[in-house]
Amino acid sequence: MVVNNLKLLVxxxxxxxxxxxVTDILGKMFVRAGLHVLAMEKGYASTIxxxxxxxxxxxxxxxxxxxxxxxSDILVALEFDTNPDxxxxxxxxxxxxxxxxxVDGGVLLYDSTTGTVDTGDLERRGVKVxxxxxxxxxxxxxxxxxxxxxxxxxxxxxxxEFDMDLALFRQYLEERFGxxxxxxxxxxxxxxxxxxxxxxxxxxxNGWHDVGxxxxxxxxxxxxxxxxxxxxxSMGAILAGCRFYAGYPITPASAILEFMEAHLPRYGGRxxxxxxxxxxxxxxxxxxxxxxxxxxxxxxxGISLKVEEFGVAGVTETPVVIIDTQRxxxxxxxxxxxxxGDLAMAVFAGHGEIPRIVLAAGTIEECYTLAFEAFDxxxxxxxxxxxxxxxxxxxxRRDVPEEFFxxxxxxxxRHGLLREADLRQDGYRRYQITESGISxxxxxxxxxGIFKSSGSEHDEQGMITTDPPKRKAMVEKRMRKMQTYLKExxxxxxxxxxxxxxxxxxxxxxxxxxxxDAQARLRAEGxxxxxxxxxxxxxxxxxxxxxxxxxxxxxIVVEQNYAGQLADLIQQECLLPxxxxxxxxGRPFYTSDITGGVRQLLTNGTRVVRVGDRAPAVVLETVxxxx
Amino acid sequence: xxxAAVNQKLWEQNATPKHRIQWCPGCGDFGVLNAxxxxxARLELMPHDVLLVGGIGCSGQIRNYLNGNAFxxxxxGALAYAxxxxxxxxxxxxxxxxxxxxxxxxxxxxxxHVCRRDPAVTLLIMNNGVYGLTKxxxxxxxxxxxxxxxSTEEDPPFVDPLRLAxxxxxxxxxQTFSGDPKHSADVLVEALRHPGFAxxxxxxxxxxxxxxxxxxxxKEHVEHLxxxxxxxxxxxxxxxxxxxxxxxxxxxxVVYRHPxxxxxxxxxxxxxxxxxxxxxxxxxxxxx
Numbered sequence: 001m002v003v004n005n006l007k008l009l010v011x012x013x014x015x016x017x018x019x020x021x022v023t024d025i026l027g028k029m030f031v032r033a034g035l036h037v038l039a040m041e042k043g044y045a046s047t048i049x050x051x052x053x054x055x056x057x058x059x060x061x062x063x064x065x066x067x068x069x070x071x072s073d074i075l076v077a078l079e080f081d082t083n084p085d086x087x088x089x090x091x092x093x094x095x096x097x098x099x100x101x102x103v104d105g106g107v108l109l110y111d112s113t114t115g116t117v118d119t120g121d122l123e124r125r126g127v128k129v130x131x132x133x134x135x136x137x138x139x140x141x142x143x144x145x146x147x148x149x150x151x152x153x154x155x156x157x158x159x160x161e162f163d164m165d166l167a168l169f170r171q172y173l174e175e176r177f178g179x180x181x182x183x184x185x186x187x188x189x190x191x192x193x194x195x196x197x198x199x200x201x202x203x204x205x206n207g208w209h210d211v212g213x214x215x216x217x218x219x220x221x222x223x224x225x226x227x228x229x230x231x232x233x234s235m236g237a238i239l240a241g242c243r244f245y246a247g248y249p250i251t252p253a254s255a256i257l258e259f260m261e262a263h264l265p266r267y268g269g270r271x272x273x274x275x276x277x278x279x280x281x282x283x284x285x286x287x288x289x290x291x292x293x294x295x296x297x298x299x300x301x302g303i304s305l306k307v308e309e310f311g312v313a314g315v316t317e318t319p320v321v322i323i324d325t326q327r328x329x330x331x332x333x334x335x336x337x338x339x340x341g342d343l344a345m346a347v348f349a350g351h352g353e354i355p356r357i358v359l360a361a362g363t364i365e366e367c368y369t370l371a372f373e374a375f376d377x378x379x380x381x382x383x384x385x386x387x388x389x390x391x392x393x394x395x396x397r398r399d400v401p402e403e404f405f406x407x408x409x410x411x412x413x414r415h416g417l418l419r420e421a422d423l424r425q426d427g428y429r430r431y432q433i434t435e436s437g438i439s440x441x442x443x444x445x446x447x448x449g450i451f452k453s454s455g456s457e458h459d460e461q462g463m464i465t466t467d468p469p470k471r472k473a474m475v476e477k478r479m480r481k482m483q484t485y486l487k488e489x490x491x492x493x494x495x496x497x498x499x500x501x502x503x504x505x506x507x508x509x510x511x512x513x514x515x516x517d518a519q520a521r522l523r524a525e526g527x528x529x530x531x532x533x534x535x536x537x538x539x540x541x542x543x544x545x546x547x548x549x550x551x552x553x554x555x556i557v558v559e560q561n562y563a564g565q566l567a568d569l570i571q572q573e574c575l576l577p578x579x580x581x582x583x584x585x586g587r588p589f590y591t592s593d594i595t596g597g598v599r600q601l602l603t604n605g606t607r608v609v610r611v612g613d614r615a616p617a618v619v620l621e622t623v624x625x626x627x
Numbered sequence: 628x629x630x631a632a633v634n635q636k637l638w639e640q641n642a643t644p645k646h647r648i649q650w651c652p653g654c655g656d657f658g659v660l661n662a663x664x665x666x667x668a669r670l671e672l673m674p675h676d677v678l679l680v681g682g683i684g685c686s687g688q689i690r691n692y693l694n695g696n697a698f699x700x701x702x703x704g705a706l707a708y709a710x711x712x713x714x715x716x717x718x719x720x721x722x723x724x725x726x727x728x729x730x731x732x733x734x735x736x737x738x739x740h741v742c743r744r745d746p747a748v749t750l751l752i753m754n755n756g757v758y759g760l761t762k763x764x765x766x767x768x769x770x771x772x773x774x775x776x777x778s779t780e781e782d783p784p785f786v787d788p789l790r791l792a793x794x795x796x797x798x799x800x801x802q803t804f805s806g807d808p809k810h811s812a813d814v815l816v817e818a819l820r821h822p823g824f825a826x827x828x829x830x831x832x833x834x835x836x837x838x839x840x841x842x843x844x845x846k847e848h849v850e851h852l853x854x855x856x857x858x859x860x861x862x863x864x865x866x867x868x869x870x871x872x873x874x875x876x877x878x879x880x881v882v883y884r885h886p887x888x889x890x891x892x893x894x895x896x897x898x899x900x901x902x903x904x905x906x907x908x909x910x911x912x913x914x915x
Contacts, residue, residue: 028915175915225914235910241902243895244715267905268896270714275740279707282700282737286711289698290678290719292895293902294711312700402911412902443897444678444696444712444719450641452691453698454681463643463691 004061011054011094012078034218040396046335065517081114147191154192162215229367229393234259236371241412243269244287244294246280277305291443297323314354319378337586338391340560358538360388362512392510423448437480492544497530504552518594585612634668655831658805666815682725686753703734728766742795755833763836798823798885852880
């Protein structure tokens with residue numbers, strides 16, 4: 001009997017079967033019971049209806065670091081046949097795709113509304129199969145098709161011997177649907193009971209005592225929430241004082257726009273759905289110009305379209321936070337699949353030289369904390385600040401104690417925003433040359449501080465000029481801000497373990513947890529590694545990074561892209577050779593990718609390993625490498 | 628000095644000195660500048676409450692030739708910056724000053740949608756039919772008054788900003804001529820008082836590159852709107868434009884003005900104290 005440690009995968013037809021309804025209800029109930037939930041790979045398609053969707057979820061007693069791999073203990077297939085006579089039964093899709101990854105002795109629960117499925121192969125591997133006519137029960141017995149997911153939920157609760165009296169479930173329903181009336185709550189409870197009865201029946205018929213997995217509530221120290229990176233980032237932005245947000249619909253950034261549209265008005269702010277990517281960022285720059293903390297969010301293809309405005313924000317010294325929830329590119333690439341391919345764009349895109357700051361969140365919690373930092377840095381340095389997230393973080397969910405959000409909240413301080421009393425009549429210079437490179441900033445509407453601001457090169461008053469000494473001084477002033485940043489605000493990468501003489505596993509973004517998981521597993525195998533994880537990527541904190549990386553034996557950069565964009569940055573800035581483990585097949589990094597990659601790199605001496613299914617595991621570099 | 632003259636002085640402070648203005652001698656934009664200063668002075672607006680968002684090109688330079696906060700970014704972007712600034716602080720008087728190429732070629736994506744959104748922003752199109760700053764290439768309004776060739780490849784018909792603005796739902800549409808600064812100023816005053824998006828097409832001759840649409844040509848072809856025109860009547864506006872077309876004349880005046888009264892938006896919170904004490908509870912509740 002495995003207690004409080006399992007991986008559950010729910011699959012079905014997108015939009016029709018309510019895959020995430022089931023995982024959302026279950027996840028929240030588990031979190032309420034003090035268990036830890038991690039659902040970091042939301043498998044969905046960029047079509048709306050009819051495609052396969054799946055949502056794996058790890059539930060455990062201690063906070064799980066990552067999945068480990070693509071195996072699951074319990075598989076839930078929500079599909080039913082719309083046409084039972086079809087040669088290929090559609091309700092087998094989830095079983096066909098994920099059944100092979102089900103562990104021996106695992107559990108399969110599937111919707112048998114239109115007939116049972118041949119599961120002989122699985123049963124021979126000891127898998128316990130539970131056919132459940134969920135849709136039929138909902139439609140025929142309860143007369144409400146919508147409760148089919150509750151039937152499944154009830155069945156799962158019984159399988160896991162969790163919340164057997166449905167007390168937690170009742171509480172959840174009352175909070176969620178209480179307003180809609182008592183009937184809804186009772187109907188759902190009845191649906192759950194019907195699901196439970198079917199499981200009881202299957203258990204009895206087969207003479208099974210239990211299914212081998214059980215979840216037991218744990219005492220909690222405080223309330224926790226289950227949320228994804230987009231949610232955490234949106235909440236962080238609002239609490240950090242963002243009051244104008246613009247976006248144009250794009251996966252997976254749209255959720256931020258939707259959140260902002262729903263919540264900003266409550267806090268006196270406004271969200272704008274731009275009519276295109278360029279209108280969005282221009283409006284955000286306009287709002288920032290008027291003094292409001294302002295952000296624009298998009299994903300790779302949308303960020304490409306905004307590139308010309310990076311320069312506008314940079315040279316006019318207008319603070320704007322640019323959120324990029326990366327997805328697989330180039331072009332429209334794979335809209336619903338993860339990749340870390342935009343680092344080079346965030347750091348280098350744009351013509352001329354743009355002062356900018358690039359931050360990247362590594363966890364859902366960091367999506368929240370870095371939002372505060374991004375707005376503060378934008379205000380302080382008056383330049384575009386990139387906040388990189390990626391699809392794995394954007395859509396992945398995890399339980400976080402509520403206390404975390406309250407504890408890590410920072411008060412809003414509008415650095416250097418001048419008020420009427422600070423402004424002397426006629427003496428104000430918007431682009432005053434200063435030692436720090438930061439000029440005093442005012443906003444329109446404040447008497448005494450009229451300013452001219454221009455995307456063309458300008459003098460201290462903001463008047464357009466091409467005078468060589470003025471141009472030189474202004475370029476240097478702007479770029480000096482980056483020096484000030486490196487002195488005052490740059491942060492070294494996070495270090496987990498001791499770097500001295502160790503193999504360094506270097507990463508950024510959503511690879512943090514898999515890297516830590518890999519570190520633990522490699523340690524169990526006798527290999528001590530040190531994980532070095534970047535959050536502040538540009539301006540590159542060379543003075544903090546180089547001495548650190550030099551202490552290690554071998555620098556292995558783990559990234560979800562083909563080239564190794566961070567590895568290139570490290571080589572460029574630190575002049576240190578790097579080795580790389582790269583994955584770009586559209587699935588997130590699994591721990592097994594990293595542990596396997598490290599072993600290959602260390603045993604066969606290659607510099608690059610490209611991992612992921614259906615790609616060559618090892619690519620031997622044909623070009624000779626110099627040291 | 629009279630109040631108007633004092634106000635006019637206010638708009639000349641902090642600006643590029645007259646002798647350093649970089650327009651060609653005789654440029655129509657001088658007339659636009661004078662009209663703009665006169666209108667702002669007449670409305671007794673304070674320069675710190677005004678945001679002038681310039682476009683790219685000769686026209687966009689106007690923002691530096693008078694007092695007031697000024698900004699310009701990318702080609703075609705003026706209206707979208709103006710939209711964001713106005714949404715953030717509705718107390719600001721936001722004026723976008725852009726050329727015809729700027730508004731109707733690269734910036735048409737912003738133009739169409741800002742018309743629909745109808746923010747209380749004034750757009751002054753300084754229309755000369757050419758790209759002046761890049762030495763006279765044809766703009767989308769090129770060909771005004773010229774016979775159209777059969778081949779639309781070489782000379783497609785020009786874009787009429789008035790008709791486009793009407794179609795896109797602009798709530799104030801007017802036309803003026805920089806050779807008539809008094810009329811320009813009158814129209815600008817009306818536009819700045821309008822509580823929605825105001826589009827003014829201001830014919831501003833390019834003396835260097837547009838040898839066809841000269842001051843004399845305009846003087847021959849412009850005609851003030853009849854006194855009895857009701858700008859609140861959309862159908863009358865369309866009839867009027869057709870009528871002037873048939874006559875071969877260009878109407879000067881307010882062609883259309885939506886009669887609706889609008890409620891003002893709130894200024895977005897800005898200062899530390901306005902942003903303090905935010906309750907995260909409603910957001911956290913979503914994820915329990």
